[in-house]
Amino acid sequence: MKQVRLLQSRALRRTSLAIAMAVVCASASAALPQFTLDPAGANPALLGSIFAADNIFISDYSHVVINGNTGAFTDTGYLAVQGFQLASAAITAPGLNSTYGLYFQFSGTGTQTLGNPFTSSSSGTFSTLNYTLYGYNGPAATFGFDGSNNPTTTAAGAFALATGSLVFGTVNTQPTGTGFTPGAFAQLNFNPVPSEAGFFSAPGSFYTTAFAAFTNTPNQVRIVSPTEFVISQGGGVINFATPVPEPQTYALLLGGLLAVGFVKLRRS
Numbered sequence: 236m237k238q239v240r241l242l243q244s245r246a247l248r249r250t251s252l253a254i255a256m257a258v259v260c261a262s263a264s265a266a267l268p269q270f271t272l273d274p275a276g277a278n279p280a281l282l283g284s285i286f287a288a289d290n291i292f293i294s295d296y297s298h299v300v301i302n303g304n305t306g307a308f309t310d311t312g313y314l315a316v317q318g319f320q321l322a323s324a325a326i327t328a329p330g331l332n333s334t335y336g337l338y339f340q341f342s343g344t345g346t347q348t349l350g351n352p353f354t355s356s357s358s359g360t361f362s363t364l365n366y367t368l369y370g371y372n373g374p375a376a377t378f379g380f381d382g383s384n385n386p387t388t389t390a391a392g393a394f395a396l397a398t399g400s401l402v403f404g405t406v407n408t409q410p411t412g413t414g415f416t417p418g419a420f421a422q423l424n425f426n427p428v429p430s431e432a433g434f435f436s437a438p439g440s441f442y443t444t445a446f447a448a449f450t451n452t453p454n455q456v457r458i459v460s461p462t463e464f465v466i467s468q469g470g471g472v473i474n475f476a477t478p479v480p481e482p483q484t485y486a487l488l489l490g491g492l493l494a495v496g497f498v499k500l501r502r503s
Contacts, residue, residue: 266322267474268442274335274370276433277396281370283330285436288319293339295449295469296378296386299417301462306349306359308406310419312386313378314339314366314471332375338390339473341366345406351461352408352415361404364421369393370434384465396431399423399445414453417466421447425475442475 267289274283297312316337319328331337347359369390376390404421425445427435435441449471457465 268476269321270435270442270475271437272328273434273436274330276436277370277394278430278433279372279394281330281434282334282372283328286319286326286328287437288321288326288328289474290320291316291473292318292320293471293473294378295451295466295471296380297341297466297469298380298384298386299464299466301347303349303462306346308345308347308359310341310343310345310406312341312466313388314341314473315376315378334374335370335372336375336390337368337370337396338376338378338388338393339366339368343401343404345404347406352417353410355410357408359406361401361406361419361421364401364404364423366399366423367395368397368399370396379467380465384459384463386465395428396434397425397427399425402444411453414456416453417449417451417456417464417469419447419449423447444476445473446476447471447473 269287269289271285271287273285274281275285293314294317295312295314297310299308299310301308316331316339318331319326341364343361343364345359345361345363348357350357371390371393373391376388378386378388381387400423402422402424404419404423406417406419408415408417423445425441425443427441432441449469451466451469455466455469457467459465
C-alpha cells in the first residue's frame, strides 16, 4: 500500500512539475514541427485548399466513467477540429467547417487515484488509447450526447484519414472551489491511412508521433454521478513530431506547454 501511494504521489508531482515548467517556458518561441495538409489530395477529395500549420486546435466531447472501488476509468468521445496555428498565430484553413470537416473519434481506458474531485486532486495514467482521424464533406457537423450520455455526431459520409494508439498518457483533476478541472496529456502513434498519403502533403514521410494536451474549465464539465461526467466543448491541441527518448517526460512537459498556450490563446 505504501508503495502504491508513493507511486501515485510521484505521478502527481510529475504532472504538477510539467505544468509548472510549462508556465516558465510558455513565453519561449520554440517552434513546433510544421506540416502541410491538402484536403484536395484526400481519397475521396475533401472540398478545401492546401495549407501549412504546426498546431491543431480541437474541441473535446467526451464521456468519462470511473469505477469507485478500483479507480479504473473509461473515456470515449470525439475531438472536433476547430482550427490551426502556425508560428503561434491562428491561420485560415480554406473550407474548414464550411465545405469540409475533420474530427477524431477515440476510446481509452486507465486507472486514477480515488477521491472527491471537488475537494482533492487526482492523477492517473492511460492503459489504452485508440483513435481514428476522419474527414467528411459538407458544413460543420455538430457534436453532443444522447440520453445515455454517449457522445454523438451528425457528420455524414466520413472516411478514415489516419489511426493511432497510446505510447504514454496521463490524466488529472484539480478542484477549483466551485467544481473541478479535468485534464489529459498523451503521446500517441500516428499512422496515415496508405490511400490518404495525398492529404498528408508534407513532410513526404509524415510524422509518426502525435502529442495531445487537453484542459477544461468547470463550466465545460457536467456531473452525471459521483463517478461519471461528460466534457462538452473542452479545449485541446495536437501537434506532431518524430519519436524521442523518454516519452513520459517529453509528453508531460510538452502537454503542459500546449495546455498553457491554449488557455492563453482562448483568453486573448
